[in-house]
Amino acid sequence: MKTTPTIRCGLAANPSPLSGAARDPFLDAIRTIALLRVMLWHTFGDPVLTYVIAAVPTMFFVAGSLLAKSLDRRPWPRVLADRARRILLPLWAFAAVAFVAMRVAWLLDPSPRTAVPWRSIIFWIVPLGDPQGSAWEGGWMSQPLWYIRATFWLFLLSPLLRSALRRFGLVVFVPPVMAVFALDVLTRNPAVTIHAAPELLWQIGDLALYSIFLMAGFAHRDGRFAHLRPSGWFGGAALAGIASTAWILTQPVPLHVVNNSHPAHLFVGTAWLCLFLACRAPITAVAMTSAGRAIVGWISLRTMTIYLWHSTAVILTYQVLASGDDRPPGVYAAAMIAGMVSITMVFVVAFGWVEDLAARRRLLVCPLLVASGDSPGDRAPFAAHRRSVYRFVGVPSLAGVLLLGGCAFMTQPMSGEAAAAADGAVGGAVDGGVVASRVAKKPPVPSQAPPRPEFERAPSTSAPASTTSERRAAVVAPAATIAPAAPLAPEADDALATAIQRTVDEWRARWNVPGIAVGVVQPGSLSWRGASGADPVTGAAVDVDDRFDITSITKTFTGTLVFQLAAEGSIDLDAPLPRLVRVPDFPYAAGITVRQLLTHRTGLVPYRDTRAYAAAPDAIDTPDKALAAALLEPLQFAPGTKSAYSSTNFLVLGFLVEEVTGLGYDALLEQQLFEPVDLRSTTHSPPSALAPNFATSGIVTDTADLLRWGIALYRDHTVIDVVGLAAMHQIDTSTGLGPAVYGYCPCTIDDSGREHWQWIGHTGGTTQLAYSDTDDIAIALNVTDSLWLENRGRAVAELLTLLRAAVLGATPRAAIPSFS
Numbered sequence: 001m002k003t004t005p006t007i008r009c010g011l012a013a014n015p016s017p018l019s020g021a022a023r024d025p026f027l028d029a030i031r032t033i034a035l036l037r038v039m040l041w042h043t044f045g046d047p048v049l050t051y052v053i054a055a056v057p058t059m060f061f062v063a064g065s066l067l068a069k070s071l072d073r074r075p076w077p078r079v080l081a082d083r084a085r086r087i088l089l090p091l092w093a094f095a096a097v098a099f100v101a102m103r104v105a106w107l108l109d110p111s112p113r114t115a116v117p118w119r120s121i122i123f124w125i126v127p128l129g130d131p132q133g134s135a136w137e138g139g140w141m142s143q144p145l146w147y148i149r150a151t152f153w154l155f156l157l158s159p160l161l162r163s164a165l166r167r168f169g170l171v172v173f174v175p176p177v178m179a180v181f182a183l184d185v186l187t188r189n190p191a192v193t194i195h196a197a198p199e200l201l202w203q204i205g206d207l208a209l210y211s212i213f214l215m216a217g218f219a220h221r222d223g224r225f226a227h228l229r230p231s232g233w234f235g236g237a238a239l240a241g242i243a244s245t246a247w248i249l250t251q252p253v254p255l256h257v258v259n260n261s262h263p264a265h266l267f268v269g270t271a272w273l274c275l276f277l278a279c280r281a282p283i284t285a286v287a288m289t290s291a292g293r294a295i296v297g298w299i300s301l302r303t304m305t306i307y308l309w310h311s312t313a314v315i316l317t318y319q320v321l322a323s324g325d326d327r328p329p330g331v332y333a334a335a336m337i338a339g340m341v342s343i344t345m346v347f348v349v350a351f352g353w354v355e356d357l358a359a360r361r362r363l364l365v366c367p368l369l370v371a372s373g374d375s376p377g378d379r380a381p382f383a384a385h386r387r388s389v390y391r392f393v394g395v396p397s398l399a400g401v402l403l404l405g406g407c408a409f410m411t412q413p414m415s416g417e418a419a420a421a422a423d424g425a426v427g428g429a430v431d432g433g434v435v436a437s438r439v440a441k442k443p444p445v446p447s448q449a450p451p452r453p454e455f456e457r458a459p460s461t462s463a464p465a466s467t468t469s470e471r472r473a474a475v476v477a478p479a480a481t482i483a484p485a486a487p488l489a490p491e492a493d494d495a496l497a498t499a500i501q502r503t504v505d506e507w508r509a510r511w512n513v514p515g516i517a518v519g520v521v522q523p524g525s526l527s528w529r530g531a532s533g534a535d536p537v538t539g540a541a542v543d544v545d546d547r548f549d550i551t552s553i554t555k556t557f558t559g560t561l562v563f564q565l566a567a568e569g570s571i572d573l574d575a576p577l578p579r580l581v582r583v584p585d586f587p588y589a590a591g592i593t594v595r596q597l598l599t600h601r602t603g604l605v606p607y608r609d610t611r612a613y614a615a616a617p618d619a620i621d622t623p624d625k626a627l628a629a630a631l632l633e634p635l636q637f638a639p640g641t642k643s644a645y646s647s648t649n650f651l652v653l654g655f656l657v658e659e660v661t662g663l664g665y666d667a668l669l670e671q672q673l674f675e676p677v678d679l680r681s682t683t684h685s686p687p688s689a690l691a692p693n694f695a696t697s698g699i700v701t702d703t704a705d706l707l708r709w710g711i712a713l714y715r716d717h718t719v720i721d722v723v724g725l726a727a728m729h730q731i732d733t734s735t736g737l738g739p740a741v742y743g744y745c746p747c748t749i750d751d752s753g754r755e756h757w758q759w760i761g762h763t764g765g766t767t768q769l770a771y772s773d774t775d776d777i778a779i780a781l782n783v784t785d786s787l788w789l790e791n792r793g794r795a796v797a798e799l800l801t802l803l804r805a806a807v808l809g810a811t812p813r814a815a816i817p818s819f820s
Contacts, residue, residue: 027062028274028300029287034058035299035306042144042311043340044333050258050268056147057269060154063749064217068157074223076159083155086304091148094308095124097131098141105136115633117611127152130199135609140315142614147307150206150554156381161211165218172215177206180262199616204261213269225277233278240271258617296508301364305352306344313343333407396538488708489521492528500806501530508532511795515542515784519703520803522777525713529703535784545679549780550706551697551764554684555650556619557673558695559598560713561657564672566594569592570660573598573727582655583627592639594656594672598739599732603635604648607692622687623694627651643735647696650740654695665695670803673719678710679705697764706769706780714760714771715780730759744770744797759800763787770800779803 034055041049070079100114106114122656127149133142154161183205194200219225244267253261258268276283285294299306321332353363388524400793492500500580501522508516515533531542565571573595580586588602596602607613612629613620617648620626637644654665661668666684676680682701687693701709712718717725731738733755742758761770767782779800787796 005729023300024065025287025292025296026280026284027065028296029283030058031062031303032296032299034062035303038307039310039314039340039344040337042083043314043317043336047256047258053363054258054265054269056259056273057265057273058817060151060210060213061217061220061273063151064158064214065155065221066217066272067155067214068218068714069160071159071162076162080155080159084152086355086358087148087152087155090304090308090351090354091127092125093354094141096132097351099124101141102134102137105134106246123149124650129614130203132611132615135611135614137614138315139614140311144311146206149203157207157211158214161215162218167216170224173212176208176211176215177266178719180205180212180266183208184261184263209262209266209269212266213273220263221502228277230278230280234273236276237271240267240274242410243267244271245811259726302352302355302689305348307354308350309347310344310792313340313347316343343558355815408690442759475620488704488711489523489525489527492526494801496526496558497528497530500528500803501532503802503806504530504799505532507795507799508634511675511791511798513783513785513792513795516781517542517544517546517548517703518779518781518799518803519544520709520777520779520807521707521711522775522807524716527707529707533784537784542784544700545681545704546782547700547702547769548767549685549700550767550769551780552647553706553762553764553769554693554695554697554699555647555740555768556709556713556762556769557669557699558650558657559728560719560724561597561668561672562594562653562726562740563720565657567724571656577652577656578659580655580659582624583652585631586652587631588635588639594641594653595739597653599643600645600649600737601641601643602639602646602649603642603644604635604646604652605630605633605636606646607651611634618689620692621689621695623651623654623692625693627655643732643737644754645737650696651694656696669699675708677708677718677789679709681705682709698730703780703782706767707778710761710769710771710778714773715776731760744800768796772804775804775808777804777807 015318019472033053033217037053037055061738067079067083068298070082101120102114102116104279106116108114112135113544116134117132120129123131127145129570131142131145132147133139161172183201187205187536193303244264247261247264247267251261251263253264258264287296290311314336317336320339321335356363370425387483447483493498504516504518513533514536515531517529517531519527519528519529529544531544531546534541560574562571566573571594574593577586577589577592577597579589590603592602607620607626607630608617610633612632613626620629627648630651630800636642636646657668658665661669667686673679679701682699682705685691685693685698685700689697691697713720714725720728728739728741731743735789736743738760740762742762743757746758746762747755749755756774759770759772761768763769765788766784766786767780768787769778769780771778781796783792786792
């Protein structure tokens, strides 16, 4: 007799093999919803998503209900052995690929950034702690594995928790709930730190929080909630929602992400779980439709594989799409989803069979749906299996590849006649609508070294022409006191201002830049400031007086303080670094000089490339912690032998100038630089999570003040004497790095071997300051996304050339090969 079809599916890291009794479609459905939400969160990183479906609490609730069923039917040692096998085998397969990838990255570029963390391999084998990857993988392969650690801990404790619930009833929930709030108080107190295991308190908080939802699953299996009607669950959801709102308003969660606060996660998780249970009937009905059975059944058999591999699929998709800066609204988001899903499906086909092996099922390349009329051992014939592969993997993967390719094509910047023809079509198209299509919100793109210079042979001349700075050097002696700031030049006339604005507008549209604020000045001749486009986050039009974080251009201020102290004899640039009271254990003091710190020739690892930062970037919230993270890594090379950009160098310089002067860094900025140069719109931000700031970043200003700073520094010797400025011009021609300065091409070399940079200055994450001593022109600009996107360096080089041509009335250069 033929019965109503039901789905029997395997479950990664949960009980009930395929041959067991029919599964509860409601539980499988809400776990599927939760897993899909996790994938979206990792794809886009928008904090709002953490408030939409509490994914991890839901998954532990489902795991608890299914685990209780197994513990009731079999001895607990057998259950734990089965669960451990289902967790560990897929993890080991993933770990093997991860370590091969990290090893290959190290072989291609041996450095601390790519060093394989062999010491943490034990946690990839037995996840009693969080597995750690190299800084190269940036956490995309390792950071989601905290969930595997939490799952492993709770499965090991599940027999005790199950026994406690049966013996003490619902009162067993009181201790973990109290622990959640107590641990939150402890983790908020910076004085409470376990130095040997700084993440241990948080991990215990994970254990307390998710044990609540695991035991709620136990109680659900026991029927303890069976008497509650949907109206009761809706009431519970409302109460939990009110509690969530009250907690978040009074105890703001870090970075606005629910997952970063255990109490907030408890409230939000409870609200969503109550809402799911209130809607059990419609959710079950949808799950039992043909499409629902197919989707839920397929995902249920590959839950662990999907979770392990989807974040790798996300970063691979992001790398494919990262070449463009702006996309038609919605296309980028759709392409990210399509790419993530299609690449995840490829991983499922390649590695999903490991879940079958772990569950001791027949190995399947693609899971099949089994109707209840079949015997437990029945499987579809090979032809049907092949059709399933085509249907569930081939078609979506092909669609994803096509959409990825289409989006990549549409995001390529245009040039030449195509760009000119499209100017009218794209002008003004950048607005807030683009925001929704962008990838996950991350910390600002860190500053990097300048593009590698390429020098061209200059035309022969009888004598090299002197630069503006050199002509002044002949008559300007080192100043004993800080001179007043030079006034800015008169504003450009209307005709020239209109022409420059049109040039900036056309450039922005041609290169798909969301928004830009820019200023140009030729002292004694003219000045102009303008803006174009919009901020992609707020959708607001960029204003000429907007203030922005110049990030690593802060290093020019730090370098100036160092040169001031060197001019008065308080610092010897070429002597070994003195012992620093604030960093008494600094191991390289005797082997590193101040000049090497200024020129990035120390070998110190960038703090963002350390294992500590990759494991817990939010925890690096002070300059002391950032330096400590860097000092845990070996030097990239022997000091003085190479150049490699590293913000860590300027953290050390900040500690040095504080110690020499006895003043704090912010006080030095105000006293020695901000006030003498009359920087009225300039401030310095304190350290914060992800941004230790201090002497390496954090100054906030506008284009007017940034131009004034450039003139004072590079032209008028207001803050630095001639000797210091000459030292600043000693730029490494192989890297473009100098002491707190970058050199920008076009670059030339004359017959005598003397090199010349068209521009000197510095670049931050979104900001660039450039000064041409040949033409006596300074330019300051700030884009609203990043200067480190692909082709953005070339675009900015073109803009500098266009602005220079507008000021000089010259014809812009046709090509700038050094930025290609």
